Amino acid sequence: MTPAEEPTGPKSPLAQRFRGFLPVVIDLETGGFNARTDALLEISAVILDMDEEGKLFPLETHSFHLEPFEGANVEQSALDFIGIDLESPEREAWPEEIALPEMFRKIRSAVKKHNCTRAIMVAHNAHFDLGFVNAAVERTGIKRNPFHPFSCFDTATLAGLAYGQTVLAKACQVAGIEFDNSCAHSAEYDAEKTATLFCGIVNKWRELGGWPVASTEFEEQEAN
Numbered sequence: 001m002t003p004a005e006e007p008t009g010p011k012s013p014l015a016q017r018f019r020g021f022l023p024v025v026i027d028l029e030t031g032g033f034n035a036r037t038d039a040l041l042e043i044s045a046v047i048l049d050m051d052e053e054g055k056l057f058p059l060e061t062h063s064f065h066l067e068p069f070e071g072a073n074v075e076q077s078a079l080d081f082i083g084i085d086l087e088s089p090e091r092e093a094w095p096e097e098i099a100l101p102e103m104f105r106k107i108r109s110a111v112k113k114h115n116c117t118r119a120i121m122v123a124h125n126a127h128f129d130l131g132f133v134n135a136a137v138e139r140t141g142i143k144r145n146p147f148h149p150f151s152c153f154d155t156a157t158l159a160g161l162a163y164g165q166t167v168l169a170k171a172c173q174v175a176g177i178e179f180d181n182s183c184a185h186s187a188e189y190d191a192e193k194t195a196t197l198f199c200g201i202v203n204k205w206r207e208l209g210g211w212p213v214a215s216t217e218f219e220e221q222e223a224n
Contacts (some may be wrong), residue, residue, distance in 0.1 A: 012114040014050040017202075017211065021120035022111045023048055023153060024146075025058070025198060026129050027191035029082045031074035033128075035135040038075070039068035040096065041084055042187035043133075045103055046195035047110045056202045058195040062106050063188040064099040065091050069139060082185040097140040100133075107146045119146040124168045124194050126152040155198050162201045168193060175200055 011020060025046040032038030044063040050056050068074055074086070085091065107119050123129040130152050137145045159171035168190065172179040177196050183189045205211055 010115065012050070012116075013054060014048070014056070015114045015116045017050070017054075017056075018116075018120065020117040021148065021151075022107075022114055022116040022118070023056075023122045023198070024107055024110070024119045025122045025191050025195040026126075026133065027123060027187045027194060028129050028132050029084065029185065029187050030132060031068060031072060031078050034073070035128075035131040037073045038078075039072035040066050040132050040136050041068065041074075041082075041086075042066060043099070043103065044187035044191035045107060046191050047107065048195065048199065054206060056199040058192065058199060059110075060106075061188060061192060062103050063191075064103065065093040066099055067093040067095050069096055069136075096136050097142070100136060100140060100142055101144075104142070104144060104146050108144065111146055118148055120148045121152040122155060122194070122198050123152065124155045124190070126154040126156075153198070155194050155201075158201050159197060162204065168197070172197055 015022065025048065027044050028040060029042035030038055030040055042063070042065055044061060046058050046061050048056055049059040068086070079086070086093075111117075111119055121130050121133070130147070130150070133147065134145075134149065136142075155168070155171075156166045159168075159175075160166045163171050163174040165171040165174050169179045169181060169184060172193055175197060177193065177200065179193055180189075202211075
């Protein structure tokens with residue numbers, strides 16, 4: 001954000017919980033592992049919110065199928081693994097330069113709602129997803145990327161701590177979250193499961209006394 005965009009009012013309890021950052025869960029499907037050369041094929045974002053009791057929950061999901069950028073590498077093995085048919089007329093893919101600003105606009109709206117400074121990416125093996133998003137932003141010349149450029153929350157790490165599992169499906173199983181392997185490797189499905197997992201870990205930590213929700217100051221400022 002530019003100085004003119006810095007929040008000036010009271011931060012919501014959600015903003016206070018994460019030091020002014022709004023956690024947004026992201027999942028991608030790609031044509032390979034190299035963020036610079038390989039295509040970004042799907043992106044899904046789950047915006048989170050917090051209820052009056054301080055519990056974090058998934059609020060809304062925004063998803064796009066994406067056209068490979070010009071000159072992008074797409075490995076057939078990647079398509080086979082994630083089950084994407086690039087030629088399918090039902091795919092309704094968007095160019096990166098249209099889809100990403102639209103998704104970022106929705107995220108910035110949530111950032112503003114909670115009076116946060118910016119969004120922070122939550123993802124499973126998060127630096128992979130962050131690298132692809134940053135590469136797409138650079139490639140398309142997008143100026144208003146809502147995400148912190150290098151900080152993120154990694155649910156593989158958090159699930160390893162909380163449940164002793166780093167694979168998303170296995171972590172969900174231990175956490176009591178239903179996971180259908182036949183639906184996996186869809187950006188929307190995996191993003192929503194990752195969001196449920198992240199919220200569950202954060203809420204469990206709160207229940208154990210690890211974080212008191214600092215709502216008193218916010219409520220007093222609102223009252224005044």
